[in-house]
Amino acid sequence: MSAPMEIVVCADSAGQLWNCAVLELHSGTNLLAYRGGNTSSRSLTVLNGEYILGAQLGKNFINVWEIQRKDQLQQKIVCPGIVTCLTTSPNGLYLVAGIAEAIYFWEVSTGNLLAILNRHYQDLTCLRFTDDSSHFISGGKDNLALVWSLASVVQLDPSHTPEPRHVLCRHSLPITDIHCGLMGPQARIATASLDQTVKLWELSSGEILLSVLFDVGIMSVTLDPCEYYLFCGGSDGGIFQVSLCSQSLNRDQTFQSDNEGNQVFKGHRNLVTCLSVSMDGTLLLSGSHDETIRLWDIQSKQSVRVINHKGPVTNALIIPAPANMFLPDSRPGIPLPRFSRHLNPLEQGEGTETGGVCLRLAPPHTEWRSHSTVFGGGGLPSDEPGPVWPRPREETKKAH
Amino acid sequence: MTKCKKKKRQDDFQKVKLKVGKTKPKAGNATNINFRTKGINLTEQLKKDANAPTTHRKLNIKDLLSQLHHYSGTVKQGALVGLRELLTLHPSELDQHLSSLLSEAAAVFTDKDPNVRMSATRLLRFIAQSVPAERTSPFFPLLSAHLSCAMTHIETGIQEDALKVLDVLLDHYPALLAARPALLLTNFLELISHRSTGGGARKGQEGKGRSWALSVNPNRNVTGQQWRLTVLFRLGRFLQAVVEERRGEEGVACVSGDMFSVLNGQGGANAPLELNWEELTYGKGGFQVFEHSGAMPTPHSTFKLRPETEPGAGVSEGLGTGEAVRGFASTLVPLLLDVWVEASASDRSKTDSAHLLTPDAMSLMYQVLSILQLLRKLAPQREHQDTLDAWFRSEYLGDFKQHFMKNFPYGNLDTPKQRRKTDPKRSKQAPTIPGQTVEPLALNVLLCQVMVSMVTLSQGEGPAQEPDAEWLMPLRGFVQETMSSGAKLSQRHLHTLLETVWRMVTTQRSRAVTEDLLQAVYVQYQQMNLNLQTRTLLLSFYSRLYLQEHNHTHIARSRVLSRWLAALPLQLSQLGHRNPALSDRLLLSIQAAASRGNKALLNSLRTHACKLYDPQEGSVVLLPAESQQRLVQLLYFLPVMSQGLLANLSRCCTAGRVSAGLAASLIRIIHLRSSLSGWSVGSQDATLRDVDYISFLFSTLTGFSSDELATLQEAGDESVLPPSPLSPLSLYPTPLEQFTHHWDVVEEVCHCLETLGSRSQCFDVLQNGICKNLMGLAVVPDSMAAGLLRAVARLLDLSFLPSEPLLRFLSRCCLSLLSLLLTLQQDTASENNHKREAVWGACVAALSSVPRLLRLVLQSLQVRDLCEEELPQLAQILSLLLQHTALCNQMLANATLLQRIIQDLTRYCRGESKEQWMTDLLYCYSVTMATHHGNLGLRDIY
Numbered sequence A: 001m002s003a004p005m006e007i008v009v010c011a012d013s014a015g016q017l018w019n020c021a022v023l024e025l026h027s028g029t030n031l032l033a034y035r036g037g038n039t040s041s042r043s044l045t046v047l048n049g050e051y052i053l054g055a056q057l058g059k060n061f062i063n064v065w066e067i068q069r070k071d072q073l074q075q076k077i078v079c080p081g082i083v084t085c086l087t088t089s090p091n092g093l094y095l096v097a098g099i100a101e102a103i104y105f106w107e108v109s110t111g112n113l114l115a116i117l118n119r120h121y122q123d124l125t126c127l128r129f130t131d132d133s134s135h136f137i138s139g140g141k142d143n144l145a146l147v148w149s150l151a152s153v154v155q156l157d158p159s160h161t162p163e164p165r166h167v168l169c170r171h172s173l174p175i176t177d178i179h180c181g182l183m184g185p186q187a188r189i190a191t192a193s194l195d196q197t198v199k200l201w202e203l204s205s206g207e208i209l210l211s212v213l214f215d216v217g218i219m220s221v222t223l224d225p226c227e228y229y230l231f232c233g234g235s236d237g238g239i240f241q242v243s244l245c246s247q248s249l250n251r252d253q254t255f256q257s258d259n260e261g262n263q264v265f266k267g268h269r270n271l272v273t274c275l276s277v278s279m280d281g282t283l284l285l286s287g288s289h290d291e292t293i294r295l296w297d298i299q300s301k302q303s304v305r306v307i308n309h310k311g312p313v314t315n316a317l318i319i320p321a322p323a324n325m326f327l328p329d330s331r332p333g334i335p336l337p338r339f340s341r342h343l344n345p346l347e348q349g350e351g352t353e354t355g356g357v358c359l360r361l362a363p364p365h366t367e368w369r370s371h372s373t374v375f376g377g378g379g380l381p382s383d384e385p386g387p388v389w390p391r392p393r394e395e396t397k398k399a400h
Numbered sequence B: 001m002t003k004c005k006k007k008k009r010q011d012d013f014q015k016v017k018l019k020v021g022k023t024k025p026k027a028g029n030a031t032n033i034n035f036r037t038k039g040i041n042l043t044e045q046l047k048k049d050a051n052a053p054t055t056h057r058k059l060n061i062k063d064l065l066s067q068l069h070h071y072s073g074t075v076k077q078g079a080l081v082g083l084r085e086l087l088t089l090h091p092s093e094l095d096q097h098l099s100s101l102l103s104e105a106a107a108v109f110t111d112k113d114p115n116v117r118m119s120a121t122r123l124l125r126f127i128a129q130s131v132p133a134e135r136t137s138p139f140f141p142l143l144s145a146h147l148s149c150a151m152t153h154i155e156t157g158i159q160e161d162a163l164k165v166l167d168v169l170l171d172h173y174p175a176l177l178a179a180r181p182a183l184l185l186t187n188f189l190e191l192i193s194h195r196s197t198g199g200g201a202r203k204g205q206e207g208k209g210r211s212w213a214l215s216v217n218p219n220r221n222v223t224g225q226q227w228r229l230t231v232l233f234r235l236g237r238f239l240q241a242v243v244e245e246r247r248g249e250e251g252v253a254c255v256s257g258d259m260f261s262v263l264n265g266q267g268g269a270n271a272p273l274e275l276n277w278e279e280l281t282y283g284k285g286g287f288q289v290f291e292h293s294g295a296m297p298t299p300h301s302t303f304k305l306r307p308e309t310e311p312g313a314g315v316s317e318g319l320g321t322g323e324a325v326r327g328f329a330s331t332l333v334p335l336l337l338d339v340w341v342e343a344s345a346s347d348r349s350k351t352d353s354a355h356l357l358t359p360d361a362m363s364l365m366y367q368v369l370s371i372l373q374l375l376r377k378l379a380p381q382r383e384h385q386d387t388l389d390a391w392f393r394s395e396y397l398g399d400f401k402q403h404f405m406k407n408f409p410y411g412n413l414d415t416p417k418q419r420r421k422t423d424p425k426r427s428k429q430a431p432t433i434p435g436q437t438v439e440p441l442a443l444n445v446l447l448c449q450v451m452v453s454m455v456t457l458s459q460g461e462g463p464a465q466e467p468d469a470e471w472l473m474p475l476r477g478f479v480q481e482t483m484s485s486g487a488k489l490s491q492r493h494l495h496t497l498l499e500t501v502w503r504m505v506t507t508q509r510s511r512a513v514t515e516d517l518l519q520a521v522y523v524q525y526q527q528m529n530l531n532l533q534t535r536t537l538l539l540s541f542y543s544r545l546y547l548q549e550h551n552h553t554h555i556a557r558s559r560v561l562s563r564w565l566a567a568l569p570l571q572l573s574q575l576g577h578r579n580p581a582l583s584d585r586l587l588l589s590i591q592a593a594a595s596r597g598n599k600a601l602l603n604s605l606r607t608h609a610c611k612l613y614d615p616q617e618g619s620v621v622l623l624p625a626e627s628q629q630r631l632v633q634l635l636y637f638l639p640v641m642s643q644g645l646l647a648n649l650s651r652c653c654t655a656g657r658v659s660a661g662l663a664a665s666l667i668r669i670i671h672l673r674s675s676l677s678g679w680s681v682g683s684q685d686a687t688l689r690d691v692d693y694i695s696f697l698f699s700t701l702t703g704f705s706s707d708e709l710a711t712l713q714e715a716g717d718e719s720v721l722p723p724s725p726l727s728p729l730s731l732y733p734t735p736l737e738q739f740t741h742h743w744d745v746v747e748e749v750c751h752c753l754e755t756l757g758s759r760s761q762c763f764d765v766l767q768n769g770i771c772k773n774l775m776g777l778a779v780v781p782d783s784m785a786a787g788l789l790r791a792v793a794r795l796l797d798l799s800f801l802p803s804e805p806l807l808r809f810l811s812r813c814c815l816s817l818l819s820l821l822l823t824l825q826q827d828t829a830s831e832n833n834h835k836r837e838a839v840w841g842a843c844v845a846a847l848s849s850v851p852r853l854l855r856l857v858l859q860s861l862q863v864r865d866l867c868e869e870e871l872p873q874l875a876q877i878l879s880l881l882l883q884h885t886a887l888c889n890q891m892l893a894n895a896t897l898l899q900r901i902i903q904d905l906t907r908y909c910r911g912e913s914k915e916q917w918m919t920d921l922l923y924c925y926s927v928t929m930a931t932h933h934g935n936l937g938l939r940d941i942y
Helices: A371-377 A393-399 B002-012 B061-067 B073-089 B092-096 B098-110 B114-130 B133-151 B156-172 B174-179 B181-192 B224-250 B277-282 B322-350 B359-377 B382-405 B417-429 B440-452 B463-484 B491-507 B511-525 B532-547 B559-575 B580-595 B599-612 B625-637 B643-655 B660-673 B690-702 B706-714 B736-754 B759-773 B782-795 B804-826 B830-849 B851-860 B870-883 B885-893 B895-908 B916-933 B936-941
Strands: A006-012 A020-024 A030-034 A039-047 A051-056 A061-066 A073-078 A083-088 A094-099 A102-107 A113-117 A124-129 A135-140 A145-149 A166-168 A175-180 A188-193 A197-202 A208-213 A218-223 A229-234 A239-243 A263-265 A272-277 A283-288 A292-297 A302-308 A313-320 B193-195 B212-214 B273-276 B730-732 B779-781
Touching (some): A039 A124, A039 A272, A061 A083, A094 A124, A102 A124, A166 A197, A188 A218, A188 A229, A197 A229, A208 B277, A229 A272, A229 A283, A283 A313, A292 A313, B061 B073, B073 B098, B073 B114, B098 B114, B098 B133, B156 B174, B181 B193, B212 B322, B359 B440, B382 B440, B491 B511, B511 B532, B511 B559, B559 B580, B580 B599, B580 B625, B599 B625, B599 B643, B625 B660, B643 B660, B660 B690, B660 B736, B690 B759, B706 B779, B730 B782, B759 B804, B779 B782, B782 B804, B782 B830, B804 B851, B804 B870, B830 B851, B830 B885, B851 B885, B870 B895, B885 B895, B885 B916
Parallel strands (some): A039 A083, A175 A218, A208 B273
Antiparallel strands (some): A020 A030, A061 A073, A083 A094, A145 A166, A188 A197, A197 A208, A229 A239, A292 A302, B193 B212
């Protein structure tokens, strides 16, 4: 069997058989299942293609599996409180968790807690990174979504309190989901809220571009990779598709029955909590509180497959398959360190083993000097702030 | 040769011999008068051009314009007056000749004759009044060239009149003037000062290398002070125009001038696309969010590739950069200080107390201060403003303290009577200075603002802020006194004062100071009859302050602020429907605080919730729809929902004073807050008990309170349909609007009930509710009956067996509704369509999902109890049921019962069996039976 390109990672709140399952996207075959505990909403994430992290529902720790060793829980990261949402940066350098109303920001290589951001007034609901790991967006129950620049958060100066780059404050009820589009700092952000609107923002300016008012509260939102369509999961089980680029080329056809592709996917019977679109933009994955995950063909709006679960679905996402996942002999490039629970490891007397090299950041006004290179390169920014560490793949192999 | 000469001479002077008797030969130069003259009438030449309008002197516009070049002043003045007359009579001329008019009129700004200049100014004012700015803009370079020519003219009279021209332009074309300020600013400086060539230390001003010094021209017919005042007044207006133009360029949000009018950062630079899902689905128009597919970044992006080295194209080169502003300020500010020092010195001689100023001095100081204030605002960007403030502080704080703060606060000098009498005469001679009378309050308030802007953010607590505290003390005292004296302040003063307070509070990080100042503002806030604008201003001040609290702990802990927040819900409920705009502002503040989980506000909200959400006179039903929505959204943040509140809310949903859509979202919000919804992140205290929630859903489902139902039972026959054997319950026909509303609400409630979890338990609860509360009713509203049937059909699980009494009650409802349906069908009005469909849908769904219900309905049909008129109705009901495909199988299951009824029917109306309804019924019956059982049934009947 050739290795699958894209996989579905999903988890439900019951967690009877397994915590988190990996399915093949097109055939729906169950590939792997990671056991132990269950995962809370919007907190399942893959770190650097080597680990799977999921926050335990209602408990104050994060379950960590090595991606190829499904049976064995590798580590439990104990946190200061119940983790409500969790994400890792796409470049695998940082781990961000929402714990009550604070954002905890760890560096993966050393396990240091770099910052605790206290700008939300109520519990956090969602955290998302941009694809170039330069910014992240946090949404909370205080109706606010904050855009944070990584460079301003990762400051070693203790007197400096990081301020968000933008405060997106036009929702009038808690934010339920955030989707961050592609293109790094030029991305567009979609926020869904209980106030029955989905709003589309521009990251670079923090301006609102679009606001769509629905009949029901929206629990989840996503964009297709081209950002032609906006998919919004409603609290009544409908998934609404909003076309962002109307192709009004065929103006003469007056008898068009469907209008410009604004359609509803009908099938779920309860809150649609997670949405994800495949890489080629043809398949839509939706998870719902009616204990099913559905796979939809976007073009025809039919439900292609229904996967039944034992409890309300908390996480369902389509990701490119990590290389290590199906190689049982592979090992992670870096061993996970112990994640510290306090801001200053030296004061707490537990920072003896940290030997990272720390680079001071450039002054704030030059922070986007290399913006064009970041954008053009598409990959990691060349002057990514923060500690630089070698990838000790060879060394660890020898050690093992 | 000689011979030749002689000959020639002879030729030239030949002698003419005159002989007697012969006529005298004519002289060579005699005139031939053999001609006759004739008059030629050129009829066309002298006639005026019929198309060109003229003045009463028969002069057209070309004549008048050419007369402006005349050497005589009187002619020129006459031409100017004539032009004005012509243009008033024929406004169309203005459009055709605007370019020549403006250029000619501008040329006489520098005329020697004062009367001509005055007329030219008047003409310009007239033109400016009737021509919009965009049409003048091509001629404006010319105008401003003439203007600066006049301003820099050597004659003082022309200079003075140039200021009047400037007045006209400032009144009508401020943006055009402000577009290129560089030249004009220099002109202003030259009007009151001159470039000194020698060292700048002439007046002992700490030797900063000043190149400008005040000048006095003794030739003027006004005093130097008055002249300066007039110039400064214009300079102030001009700077104001520049500031405003810049604000227009940048968008409103980022300028601090309107700091209290923009609440919550709602004013973005570009308006978002607001869409509605309904419109999206049914409307044809598509929309385009990404114009350039993201290839071009928007101009509002906060990312800057490199710092801007050149000023932007649209911004003037004169004040485009922070450095330029600073350079200008470094020239102007010393001059201003000198002006004030001179004026105060001369003023001091007249008064004994330094606090009291004559009106002249006061207005001069006012102008000086307002120019200082405007200079601050000139900074092109926000970040420049801070550096500019810091620069001001470092350069001039000492001077300001010495000259302005020493005698603060200032008062008005009571001028003796006789002097006041002379005033009008003087003002007749002197050019009238607008804004000459300045209240001391305005002056003091402005001084506060100017001084406070120099306070920098104190970095650390302690010694760093000590020097500021010393001179801030009197300012703070003044502000507190003014605000808390209870006197009514005008809108402008209040705005300035609030800005001052804002600055003090954000820079002075001391809790006691903050508390005192906020308390003073609160006194103003508590005044009784403020107008809307003032009230809104104060409200926005507080709410902005509240939104700022995250980085100022001293604000967050302010007791006044939390008292203000706590008072908001009460104010809202007391305001009722009297002032929707103000209520909306209140709601915005409440919402912001509630979303941040402010304890004081939430507690107060909880106490006043019942009043706010009262179904009769609560704000939620009185306010306009938008505010209603805010109120409903506010429910989400309530920490606890009491039983009483839920009862009120349920009544709000059903009473129809909020729209069905809003009622649905209210139900959804309560659903989300209940522990049964399953959507919650992290730990959360339950806001409402499950019992309360379910009873809320149930009472919303019924749509009528127990009181209303009780009154319905006792109501007379005129309002309800009487019971009959075909309609065992007497139905109360709800108005169509209410029915539709209730139907939408029922859909939402059903959805909530469906998602609660175990369906059978949920149905059990519903069954108990119906049995306990509704079973005994004799009169039932039709909307309620339909709603109940709908809910039962949607919620019933196949595994669950409904109880017998419930089914009997439902069967009665169903039968009554079916007979209602027949009466509705007779009424062909299209507006009843929805109701008909809803009722029919509810009945069919219930009958098809609960087989037992259909059997009960059929059993209750006793033909022998019916009178003659009711037989056709029964037949119609049966044929309706038979025709419905979803019910077909169920009907077949009850074939024997059905057969008995039809037999009875045929027996009872033996006489008129040929009637249409009977034939219809038999046909339906036969078709139904035929499709499944062959012709068995039909044969048995006959």
